[in-house]
Amino acid sequence: MQSRSSSAVAATPDQLAAVDAAISRLATMRGACLPMMHAIQAELGFVPHEAVQRIADSLNLSRADVHGVLTYYHDFRSEAPGCHVLKVCRAESCQAMGSEKLEDHLCEKHGVAMGETCADGEVTVEPVYCLGNCALSPAVMLDGKVYGRVSAERLDALLQRAKKSTGGQS
C-alpha cells in the first residue's frame, strides 16, 4: 500500500548496533518478534532489512517468517521516514468532519500525498485508521502526539513549528 521505492540502502554501523542492542535486550521475551521491531523502529524510525536476519537468528525463526511479520503490519517501515511523521486519520468519524479536505490540502499546499515524503525530506504522511480522538475529529498525529479539531490552518501551523525545530524551511 505504501509506495516508497525499495532501493534498500545499507544500514550504517550505528544503526546495526542499535538493532543488535534492541534484539539482545528483548531476546528472552516470549513472542518477541513485534516488540523487537517496535524497539528498532522507535530507535531508528524504521526497521532496516538487515534486522530481519538478525531477529530470525535470535528467535530461531526463518527469515521468511520474520519478513512476513514485518510486512504484515502497517506500522513498520522498511525505509527511513522524513524528519517528521504525520499520520492523518482516514476513518469514518474524521471523514464526517472533513478529513478528506486535510488530505487534499496536504497534496495541494505541501505537495505530499498519503504514504509519501515531501521533497525536502521533512515530513512523511501516513494514513491511520482512528486515533481514538473521534469526539474531536478530524484528528492527526504528528511525531507521536495527537491533535484534535485540525483545520487546514492548524495543520499548517503544526507543520511549520515542527519543521522549525529541525531547521527545515516552511
Next chain:
Amino acid sequence: MSVTIYVPCDSAALSLGANEVADAVVREAGSRNLEVQLVRNGSRGMLWLETMLEVATDAGRIAYGPVTEGDVASLFDADVMAGGEHALRLGKTDDLPWMQKQTRLTFARVGVTDPVSLDDYSEHGGLVGLKKALTMEPSAIVEAVVASGLRGRGGAGFPAGIKWRTVLGAAADQKYIACNADEGDSGTFSDRMIMEGDPYVLLEGMVIAGLAVDATEGYIYLRSEYPDAYVVLTSAIERARAAGWLGSDVLGSGKAFDVHVRLGAGSYVCGEETAMLESLEGKRGIVRAKPPLPALEGLWGKPTVVNNVMTLAAIPYILDQGGEAYAAYGTGRSLGTLPYQLAGNIKQGGLVEVPLGVTIRELLYDFGGGSATGRPIRAIQVGGPLGAYLPESKFDTPADYESLSAAGGLLGHGGIVAFDDTVDMSKMARYAMEFCAIESCGKCTPCRIGSTRGVEVVDRLVEGKNRKKDEALLRDLCDTLTSASLCAMGGLTPLPVLSALDHFPEDFAKSE
C-alpha cells in the same frame, strides 16, 4: 493555603493543548505567588469542553472550559482559585447536566482522581471488589459475573461469565487473561479513556479474572495508536507491582498475578480475538479457525479468557456490589451500563455512561446537542466500521444489543458516529469495502479479493451506466462475503455497505 487545580492528561484533552494549559497554570500561579497543587486527572468525558480545568473549593469542584493556554491569566485575574466568576465558568462539575444524567459505575473515578495514584484509587472505592474476590471460591466469582449479565463489550456481546466458566473448567498447567485493548473501531475511545483515566480498575478486573479461572498471567494487547495509554499503563503496572497489588503475592493473599502490556502494530483485524492471540505470540495477525475456542486453546495453546477492556473494567464493581446490583441496570438481556461514545459530526462529543437501553436520539440530542455543523444529522454509524448506517427514522431505537440488531444494526463497542446532510453515503459504502481490502488478513478469498471488487462495483454503480446489473452484482458479492468469511471482518462488511444502499439509495443514483 494551597489550592488544588485539575487539568486532564487524557489524550483528547492533550490534543487540544491541555499540557500548555497546565504549564500556564503553574507559571501564572508562580508569578502571583499563589500556592497551587496541580493534579493531572483523567477526563470527565465532556470532550467538547476540553481543556476543562477544575478547581477544588469548599463548595466542591468548579469547572471551567474550554480553556486554552491564553485564557489562564484571565482565569487567575477572576480569582479562579476561589471558583470565581468568568466567562468560561461552567459551575459545579457534579451539577452539570451531562454528569447528572449519567450512571457512572465503570467510569466512577475517571476525571475525579489522579490516574496513577494508588492512594487515590483505594480512597475512591478501588480494591474492594478484589478483596472480596480473594475470599471467594473461583466458581463463586464466576457465578457473580454470570449473575451480573455482563456481556462482552468488544463487539460480539458474548456473556462474560459463561466464557469464564469454560476457562475455569479447562484443566491446564497455565492459563491466561488476555485483555483486548485494540479498540480499532472508529468512533470509539472508552477503552482509551479508562486506560488513561483509571488504569487500576482494568488491572483490578484482570486480577479478579485471574482468580476466577485460576490464571496467573495477564496480557494487555494495546493498539500502537495509543502511546499515551501505553505510558499510563506501564507506569500503573510498575506501581501496582511495587505496592504488591500485582506479583507473586497479590495483597498478601499468597495468590499470584502479573500483567504485561504488548503493542499492536496498526492492524485492525488484530482486534479479532484469535488474530490478536497470534499477534501476541509475535506472528502475523491471521485469524484462526474456531474451534478450538480461545477459552480452551488460546494464548500459546493454553486456556485463555479474552475480554475487552470495558468488560474487564466492569468487573470490580460487580464483585464489590454483587452481580445483581449490576443487573439492576439495563433492559432485557442487555444488562448493566455502557459507556457510549459520541463522535463524528456532533456538537458535544464525548463519553457518557448510562444504563443500556437509552435511545439513539437521547444520545445524539440530549447529550450530543445535535450536529457540530448545525445541519441536520442525516445518518449515523453505530458499532464501528462493521456497523450499520442508520437514517433518522431509526433514531428512536434503544441502543441495546437486541433492539439494535432488530433495527438491522449492531451495538459493537458502543460508539456512534454522526454525519450531517452533506454526507455522500455512496462514498461511505465504498470506504467500507476499501477498509476491508486494506485490513483483510487475507485468509479468505471473498474478503481479500471480493472487497477490492466491491470498491469497483460501487464505483460503477455510482457511475450509473448499468445500475440494475451493478446493484445485483454488489448484493451478490455481499452475499458471498457474508456466507464465506471466516470472521466478521469479511462477514460484516456488507452491513455498512448494504445499509447505506438500502437507506440512502438516492446517493447511489446521483448520475441520473
